[in-house]
Amino acid sequence: MTSPLPQTLVLIGAGKMGGAMLEGWLRIGMNPAGISLIDPKPSDEMVALATEKGMALNPDPASLTSVEVLVLATKPQMLDTAAPAVQAFIRPQTLLISILAGKTLSDLSARLPNATAMIRAMPNLPASVQRGATGAAAGQGVTGAQRAMADALLRSIGTVEWLDDEGLIDAVTAVSGSGPAYVFHLVECLAAAGKQAGLPADIAERLARATIEGAGELLHQSPLSPATLRQNVTSPAGTTAAGLSVLMGPLEPLIVETVAAAKRRAGELSG
Ligand SMILES: NC(=O)C1=CN([C@@H]2O[C@H](COP(=O)(O)OP(=O)(O)OC[C@H]3O[C@@H](n4cnc5c(N)ncnc54)[C@H](O)[C@@H]3O)[C@@H](O)[C@H]2O)C=CC1
Ligand SMILES: O=C(O)[C@@H]1CCC=N1
Incomplete structure (x- = not known):
């Protein structure tokens, strides 16, 4: 049985890499009505895409009752600034997938205490054409169902390699991320x-x-x-x-x- 894709997804940081993943997910037919974009300075193209597809852009966090997956795609240097807004979108069942280069699960936990289930993933730009290569490591709070959902989500835009050792993500970043x-x-x-x-x-x-x-x-x-x-x-x-x-x-x-x-x-x- 194939794992279902999330029905609700919040993308925080809709820049080059977040935008590439989004493009890939829209291409495979994810429902744009279930996708919300959070970005204080979205590009004109991103604003136009959100309008065209009917994706919520910078909605009030309180308006989203369900957030199955939150993809964190700001620059690593923006984590401290973005953390309070990220916290506001985390629900008890939310799986957080971070693609921030360098930031460890422990770095993320320290800023995002609401997040109980976290995956550190390193995708790459060809995700926009379903030919990405992602390395991923799951934190302790991630359930089997959440991991299967993350696998389906990441695999829909390319290949995925799961690593037991989170420490190897920096090597993934250097090989396939860059x-x-x-x-x-x-x-x-x-x-x-x-x-x-x-x-x-x-x-x-x-x-x-x-x-x-x-x-x-x-x-x-x-x-x-x-x-x-x-x-x-x-x-x-x-x-x-x-x-x-x-x-x-x-x-x-x-x-x-x-x-x-x-x-x-x-x-x-x-x-
Ligand atoms: N560009 C790439 O090929 C890859 C990038 N990454 C990772 O993806 C992340 C983003 O990188 P890029 O897309 O290249 O950068 P980018 O600068 O194109 O995108 C970052 C986006 O975050 C937005 N942003 C800034 N502050 C924010 C906040 N407080 N809340 C929400 N959004 C905010 C910016 O307006 C921008 O649109 C980085 O952490 C990087 O390590 C990972 C793999 C590949
Ligand atoms: O250059 C960077 O830091 C990001 C991570 C991998 C690709 N781009």
Whole structure:
């Protein structure tokens, strides 16, 4: 039996990531009438979306009798400021899902004493097109039914990896939370390199973008490992082998350092 999605959801912080999850949930057909958005400075696009879909924007907390799920998606630095408003939306049965980088379940508990059931999740931006990757860890007060509901909610916008050790969420943040930015930067680098190799800038950009899109889609559809797919591009003594002879040595340590820096920053955001 598939777990039901929540009928009532409050999203606190309707910015880039909260907005991406919302877009994904609307795409899969969640009822907008059950969704409320809390944001003191919503973008014009968010205001227009709320009006178009009939989602409540900054409703009076007292007007919501049921809040099955509260998704907390402000910047981590805004947690202290947002906490009193968040508290006002927590009901006895509310499951709080925080996507704040760095903030631990214990950090959240200290600010949100009303919250008895909390999940720390780290999604990523492709959630808007149902291709997100989320890591999640459940706190002690979460019931089996709440965890199943969170799983259904997060899985509706991509893949989900549950972790027993909350401490691993900072590593998830550094790999898949921030990961789309690394890939987008790779597109920028490939486009710049194409231009340097003589291509007109617009053509280099379109080719670089389509290459990453195509490689991503092939990874998605193919049962082959990334290593086998790489080997399938690489002819012995051919052009790819020549290119990879430059890239493969330095890239892995660079990515290791990249992920370590992001993980370190997540740790600094805790507290
Ligand atoms: N951008 C990304 O790809 C990802 C972001 N995250 C996490 O998502 C959270 C939000 O990040 P972004 O969406 O990038 O930032 P953002 O700045 O685009 O969104 C934050 C939103 O919170 C609103 N806000 C500020 N104070 C508020 C308050 N007191 N109450 C309610 N809303 C308030 C802002 O007006 C803004 O719309 C962060 O904690 C970040 O760690 C997690 C995974 C990926
Ligand atoms: O850059 C950040 O801090 C957030 C967390 C993961 C992606 N964006």
